[in-house]
Amino acid sequence: CSNKFLEVAPKGTFLESNYYQNQEQAFNGLIAVYDVLGWQSNGFVTKVGVLDAASDDHYAGGGGSSDIMAFQVMTNWTVTPATGPQEDLWKKGFAGIFRANTLLAKLPGVPMDDNLKKRYAAECKLLRAFYFFDLVRFFKNIPMPLTPIATDNMYNVLQVPPADVYKQIETDLKDVIAEVNLPDQVDRRSEAGRVTKGTAHALLGKVYLYEQKWAEAAAEFKEVNGETPGQLNAKYGYNLVPDFATLWKSDATAKFNSESILEVAFNSVSGGVWSAVGSTDGNLLNIQTGPRNYKRIAADAPDYVSGWSFLVITPELFNAIHYDPRYNATVLNMDSLVKNNIATYDPKAGYMNTGYFLNKFAGRVSNQSKGGGATELNYPQNLYEIRLADTYLMEAEARVKAGEASGAGSRAYALLGAVRARVGLGPVLATLDNIFNERRLELAGEGHRFFDLVRTGKAAAVLGVSRGFVAGKNEILPIPLLELENTKLEQSKEWGGTK
Template identity: 60%
Template sequence: MKKNIKYISFFLTGAIALAACKKSFLDITPKGTDLESNYYRNQTEAFNGLVAVYDVVGWQGGGFVTRENAMDAGSDDHYAGGGNATDINDLQVFSNYTLSPSVGPSYELWRAGFSGVFRANTLIQKLPAVPMDQNLKSRYKSEATALRAYFYFDLVRLFKYVPLLTESIPADKIYDVEQASPAAVYKQIEDDLKAAIADNNIPDKVDVATDGGRLTKGALHALLGKVYLYEQKWNEAANELKEVNGATPGQENSKYGYKLQASFASLWKTSNKFNSESILEIGHSSKSAGDWSCIACTEGNVMNIIVGPRDYKTLKPSAPDYISGYSFLPITKNLFDAIHFDPRNQPTVANLDSLKANGIADYTPGYMNTGYFLNKFAGRVADKTTGGGAPELNYPQNMYAIRLADTYLMEAEALIRGNGDLGRATALMTAVHTRAYNDGATHTLTATFENLKRERRLELVGEGHRWFDLVRWGDAPAVLGSRGFKAGKNEILPIPLDELNNTKIKQSKEWGGTL
């Protein structure tokens, strides 16, 4: 039986498993397993340890489960889809709310989060003894500290009661780990991010040609602002996010180089990596030669293959060049109706039913088929790898962990809910809404909570935000009730069963436990 605590603690006390690295900001893929006692001897090895921490931000499970596709499957914007009712079953049971401590995405999401935490803690612990440039050492420590906060932010939102670990655990103590209160975890997240922000060695900008994907001061402020938003600290959230968004919504924030892309559609071009709207981005490559022996090891984006239409065939030259995919995450009719007359419709939704009805293309309907697919991430033939490995596992489209339109809307929400400057909130929302049209006109969107909710939904489809939004707004029971969502239970995921056996970790009360 797999034990995640065991797995992570082995990583800490016995080995630094860099062979699992998939997506680094410099495409470094260290090979082999280095005993920790023999590692961290110099700056290069410290850097490789940092790469290992960043790697977890883009975690892709061996069964195709990622944070983004799991959260999409649990939302009202998508069904799980696929080939049948048990295809990638972790997504199916989240989509229909039949998940349990032993079945569902909990295992992969818990494992990913704590893998990141433990890798960060290992690096932080080892850095003081590494002979290297002191400014770089400080930067590495701050990056690892901030990434630990990033991982804990996911863990506390997903599971509520989690162990709070800020240092390595001795092997004889791994079964004695207990959980902390959510308040304690959030305090640690805040403290970690504030400490990283205070480090002058974290740059405002990076050279994306060499360091694209690394944390900047702007990314740290964005993450702290998001944390404050979830804590309902409206003024603090608005202040942090204003630092990111700049004084004038829609104009470039020259301090960090952030600016909304002129075209919403351009955000999903595989060549448009680390653009001005990107705040924290997960890099993918078509050149890692990833194969079926280790899906989790590939640097390619597995989202591209799983959301594509099944058995896709072009019938006319005007047909889009989609790859034949696995038909996961079909878009619901409810979302289609909401976005159909919005200018973001075509870049977001691939209407295969229309293509089929007009004899332009054909496909085989999959499970829970609606005819609508996620165009943002549907793989294209033009992006198929020529560098070896399995083509299905080597698509190069990057993913946004945080982008500027999201931070605009988060600041607007903080202002609306905190009775702040509604004029600025309107300007922020209008900038996002106007960009969607890209027609030279201004499309004003008044700052109301309902308008904010709708704009977030249409802007961020498929990016893993919708489920979290519904839960924190308190809307999930009403919106997802027909799918099986139960208030007072499904706002969090169950702690994986493997974590409860022979440990002091307890299941949450929401899931029948005692904590």
């Protein structure tokens, strides 16, 4: 046979060597960078799920003590280097970084409009900064590739000091902010979800906050929050939505509302199936957080779907939020529904059942996918990584930490007051305690609480006795075990390593 017989065209497959040849292909590469925002593993592990399970506001729940182990071990702090969510979260972050680095490396060679190219590059850098920020918070000691890692260098990569990571994140975000081709706002109908300059300021503010650079943080947040807390920031289009409860809906009005700064998009049309759970673009939290065996009795009973009872709300959060105006939007009190003959569920089937479910995400029949795939895996509700109420509270915190006034008339007071006023609460002094209490109630279930506890040093006090959190260890996750094999990476000291 001739050699030709052994030449097979890779039909239906693009080769890397001849991809990124035009604007469309560059855009497709950019989509892949965004894709990682909604990363969910085949084992149902999600970033928000892990962070909720780790906080004092939730128990892992589910069907039993080994149902989604990655959540269970966060709730009872039996994480070990071999068992836990670390591998999924690590993979998520570096997948995003790789895709961003790939496109950044390819962009200069793509024949396309230069300004558009600069916008894509800014988006890549912003998302890369976001992924690095998650990684450094979760793991502290991470490698920091800024270009795609060459095959021959694959095993020689070293971890860098966390400070260097923060520095790089700052540099990237400052570049992004300086990029004139990155818009301040995008068309909500067709482009919502793409990051804007507002996103960059908000993220940079949050990074500064974690670095305890209070003044810098406050300045960035102010850019985002606008001159007058509670009023429209016309530059970026940000404003608190009037009705707190609408934040948790999935209709066109709710998605990418004026409060959304960095929102993770999901949809019901990706046809996610059980054999590839991680590939769905539906939101898994919806089916995960629903009560088990939910059943309507009364005609006007809410239309929850029967879910898996994960991330149930703890009595502690229930007590804290019970009389807050945000209670109903946040907590689904099944025991109350049962008592009032509105609906039933199976309290015995859910592990660590408290009777309180995470109403922000509990799946709704009205939200169920009508398209293909498994109904359970294709809920379209979006998630907020950063929303305006969060940046209000972060700015207030930064200002108070920076030594600014917290009383009436101060900006911190106004920021906190705006968040409270939206739900009909009167103003309170912007003390750190009040701010953090507000954060807990406002952002419950959205994955902020655990990092707030850690960065304020309260984790051990709150989670130590009740959950088994070990100070000096559980603040970060162990580097995934396999990642240490055959590489130059070292385990963190917190986990018995050398780094």
